[in-house]
Amino acid sequence: MRQGFFRRNATMLVVLGLIAVLGVIGWTTMGQQPFVRTTLSGLTIGALYFMVASGLTLIFGLMDVLNFAHGTMFMLGAYLGWQFYTNPTFLFGLFPLIFALLAGLVTSPILRSTFMSLKVSEKSQKSIQTVVALAGIALIVLAVRGLDILGLAKTAMVATMNMGNPLAEASAQEPLAIFWFRPVLMFIAGLLLATASARPGDRTQVVYASDKRQAWIISSSLLVLTVIATLLRESAPNAVLMWNGNLRFFAALAVGALCGAGLSAAVEVSLIRPLYVRPLYQVIVTLGLAYVLREIIQVLWDPLAYQMTRPPMFSQPGKAENILAWFSGQNLTVDVLGVTFPSYRLFIIVLGILMVIGLGVLMNYTRLGMIIRAGVQDRTMVEALGINVRKVFTIVFMLGAGLAALGGIGAAPFIPVQPNMGDAFQLQAFIVVVIGGMGSYSGAAIGALLLGLARAFGDYLALKFSLSPAIAEASTVIIMAIVLLVRPAGLFGKKE
Amino acid sequence: MDNILEINGIHTYIGQFHILEGVSVIVRRNAITVMLGRNGAGKTTTLKSILGLTPPREGTVIYNGKEIQGRRAYDIANLGIGYVPEHRAIFRNLSVMENLKIAERKKGDLEGKSEFIFGLFPDLKRLYRLPGNHLSGGQQQMLAVARALVADNKLLLIDEPSEGLAPILIEQMMEAIRILSASTTVLLVEQNFVMASKLAEYYYILDDGRTVHEGKMADLVEDKELIHQFLGTALQKGGRA
Numbered sequence: 001m002r003q004g005f006f007r008r009n010a011t012m013l014v015v016l017g018l019i020a021v022l023g024v025i026g027w028t029t030m031g032q033q034p035f036v037r038t039t040l041s042g043l044t045i046g047a048l049y050f051m052v053a054s055g056l057t058l059i060f061g062l063m064d065v066l067n068f069a070h071g072t073m074f075m076l077g078a079y080l081g082w083q084f085y086t087n088p089t090f091l092f093g094l095f096p097l098i099f100a101l102l103a104g105l106v107t108s109p110i111l112r113s114t115f116m117s118l119k120v121s122e123k124s125q126k127s128i129q130t131v132v133a134l135a136g137i138a139l140i141v142l143a144v145r146g147l148d149i150l151g152l153a154k155t156a157m158v159a160t161m162n163m164g165n166p167l168a169e170a171s172a173q174e175p176l177a178i179f180w181f182r183p184v185l186m187f188i189a190g191l192l193l194a195t196a197s198a199r200p201g202d203r204t205q206v207v208y209a210s211d212k213r214q215a216w217i218i219s220s221s222l223l224v225l226t227v228i229a230t231l232l233r234e235s236a237p238n239a240v241l242m243w244n245g246n247l248r249f250f251a252a253l254a255v256g257a258l259c260g261a262g263l264s265a266a267v268e269v270s271l272i273r274p275l276y277v278r279p280l281y282q283v284i285v286t287l288g289l290a291y292v293l294r295e296i297i298q299v300l301w302d303p304l305a306y307q308m309t310r311p312p313m314f315s316q317p318g319k320a321e322n323i324l325a326w327f328s329g330q331n332l333t334v335d336v337l338g339v340t341f342p343s344y345r346l347f348i349i350v351l352g353i354l355m356v357i358g359l360g361v362l363m364n365y366t367r368l369g370m371i372i373r374a375g376v377q378d379r380t381m382v383e384a385l386g387i388n389v390r391k392v393f394t395i396v397f398m399l400g401a402g403l404a405a406l407g408g409i410g411a412a413p414f415i416p417v418q419p420n421m422g423d424a425f426q427l428q429a430f431i432v433v434v435i436g437g438m439g440s441y442s443g444a445a446i447g448a449l450l451l452g453l454a455r456a457f458g459d460y461l462a463l464k465f466s467l468s469p470a471i472a473e474a475s476t477v478i479i480m481a482i483v484l485l486v487r488p489a490g491l492f493g494k495k496e
Numbered sequence: 497m498d499n500i501l502e503i504n505g506i507h508t509y510i511g512q513f514h515i516l517e518g519v520s521v522i523v524r525r526n527a528i529t530v531m532l533g534r535n536g537a538g539k540t541t542t543l544k545s546i547l548g549l550t551p552p553r554e555g556t557v558i559y560n561g562k563e564i565q566g567r568r569a570y571d572i573a574n575l576g577i578g579y580v581p582e583h584r585a586i587f588r589n590l591s592v593m594e595n596l597k598i599a600e601r602k603k604g605d606l607e608g609k610s611e612f613i614f615g616l617f618p619d620l621k622r623l624y625r626l627p628g629n630h631l632s633g634g635q636q637q638m639l640a641v642a643r644a645l646v647a648d649n650k651l652l653l654i655d656e657p658s659e660g661l662a663p664i665l666i667e668q669m670m671e672a673i674r675i676l677s678a679s680t681t682v683l684l685v686e687q688n689f690v691m692a693s694k695l696a697e698y699y700y701i702l703d704d705g706r707t708v709h710e711g712k713m714a715d716l717v718e719d720k721e722l723i724h725q726f727l728g729t730a731l732q733k734g735g736r737a
Binding site: 208209210367370371373374376377378380381382383384385386387388389 | 549570574587590594597598601
């Protein structure tokens with residue numbers, strides 16, 4: 001068995017050994033302080049890469065979906081977390097609208113069975129879809145911005161940081177009787193979009209009774225959520241603002257991750273799921289979604305860059321002598337092996353390590369993990385055993401997006417929060433996935449570690465020898481090229 | 497009801513190809529039924545159509561008196577239908593234990609069945625902790641059959657269990673199928689005519705996506721002309737085994 005262990009983990013051991021050898025060389029040639037500092041920043045970047053790449057690789061491995069909207073989830077998480085941490089009023093005004101829209105969207109299977117038998121000529125099918133979809137989008141715009149045009153209400157907003165946003169201003173102070181129109185309009189918009197995606201008149205579609213039942217349940221629970229969110233939209237943010245900063249920060253991590261997961265569940269069910277038979281369309285849908293979400297973010301928050309302040313526990317002035325001292329002092333920086341390093345970045349490293357361990361436990365020791373590993377290889381056979389693979393798909397999609405969103409909030413205190421902040425991470429995450437092998441979670445962990453370190457040491461070398469900083473960016477691509485030459489399927493990829 | 501499964505004139509498309517053009521098969525409870533026919537006759541597609549992996553567009557599939565066509569594959573499997581696909585589609589990156597464990601429909605399925613499974617395939621007990629890709633072809637085939645036995649299945653769809661096996665392993669596999677058929681109904685697809693004729697009680701012959709002949713195996717063995725007409729190549733292959 002011992003021998004088997006080494007043979008099975010040969011790649012992992014070789015890569016870790018290489019990193020160790022390079023580390024010893026680095027330590028001796030660079031000197032302790034620069035080496036430790038560079039390694040720590042490499043680990044910070046690597047941790048963030050892992051949070052984006054782990055979801056990407058699972059989604060691709062299990063469902064063959066190249067999710068180009070994954071970096072957007074990272075960005076979205078950052079916005080949501082930052083907004084929740086600084087001032088959640090705007091978010092709580094947004095929740096009822098989103099829940100209402102989703103409640104409408106998920107009715108697609110119900111509408112499909114109703115409308116598919118309509119007698120519509122094939123030509124007009126497409127135009128009906130387009131018109132209905134456009135009407136839905138118009139209603140969304142009306143619900144978010146347009147009520148002012150109808151002269152219903154607009155009063156100034158008392159809360160701080162509203163950034164001159166019509167929705168924030170209106171939703172915070174609108175009388176309930178008027179605010180109700182917004183979620184109702186959103187629900188109708190969702191219904192229209194669902195009608196468009198149900199392709200009225202197309203009889204070749206298959207409707208499963210189980211999908212209809214599920215749609216009823218999800219839609220009605222979302223409607224209940226809409227009502228609750230509408231009623232709480234003023235009292236909830238005030239309560240949150242009373243919490244202390246640390247609690248609010250950890251709540252922001254949770255809220256951002258949950259919102260990211262919830263949103264992508266809706267995306268998977270409404271946009272990705274109908275297209276499993278047409279993989280190329282899925283790529284286009286996720287690409288389009290990335291652009292649309294980014295534009296929505298720009299409309300809601302204006303195309304500016306925001307900076308999230310660090311939570312109090314990482315921002316007390318002064319330096320902690322060691323990590324134990326930080327626990328009592330909660331200082332801004334910590335002394336690690338003679339290097340002064342920001343305590344918040346150490347937190348990110350710890351978060352990354354916890355996530356590697358957590359995902360490892362999930363993948364190797366739970367039934368869900370077993371199903372995911374089996375599904376990466378042969379999802380048809382998993383379904384033939386009596387397992388609802390589609391449900392697993394949705395869960396993995398949620399999990400991946402939740403992790404990416406969590407990474408986004410984690411990064412928000414040291415990366416400007418702006419609409420394109422996810423792009424670089426998505427690109428690097430794709431490289432991580434290719435290096436690690438599509439669908440391999442341990443490959444993503446090793447790949448993220450490699451790329452993070454390569455970036456940090458590349459930056460160090462560029463600075464030291466006054467080379468172009470592009471060297472650091474190129475280094476990741478060079479690593480990918482070398483790995484692909486040696487192992488075309490990636491380090492832990494399937495051999496076929 | 498003595499028919500556990502009735503397939504009535506199903507038509508199945510894969511992409512735009514019309515693969516099944518009216519297949520009708522009846523599977524009698526507690527007997528082994530075999531589907532014979534040349535390569536590409538539609539045998540595998542028929543199994544997949546029963547399970548909903550390639551849902552039929554026309555016709556009915558009746559299992560225990562209920563129409564099941566148009567339901568999702570996992571839903572159909574959960575009615576108590578086990579599937580052993582061709583080419584030993586085991587999960588190679590999972591251990592033998594996990595390959596069996598994943599087939600559980602409720603906790604404790606595997607514990608309850610492990611004695612029966614190890615009795616049929618003693619090798620699997622020795623290999624229990626190894627990953628699936630360390631198994632030989634014959635061992636993988638046994639694992640694939642064993643996996644279908646973990647849950648409480650009333651009907652097993654077994655696709656070409658003898659394919660690529662050494663003669664001694666074919667003997668072992670036949671013995672295993674014979675034993676398990678005492679407690680489960682089996683619908684078998686088999687190219688090896690010798691094996692099929694020894695195991696099965698009823699046969700159906702498929703040709704070009706249609707059922708062209710059916711009856712009792714005992715009668716077919718006598719009818720050399722019919723065998724030659726529809727199973728020419730299959731017979732030769734079986735003859736060698």
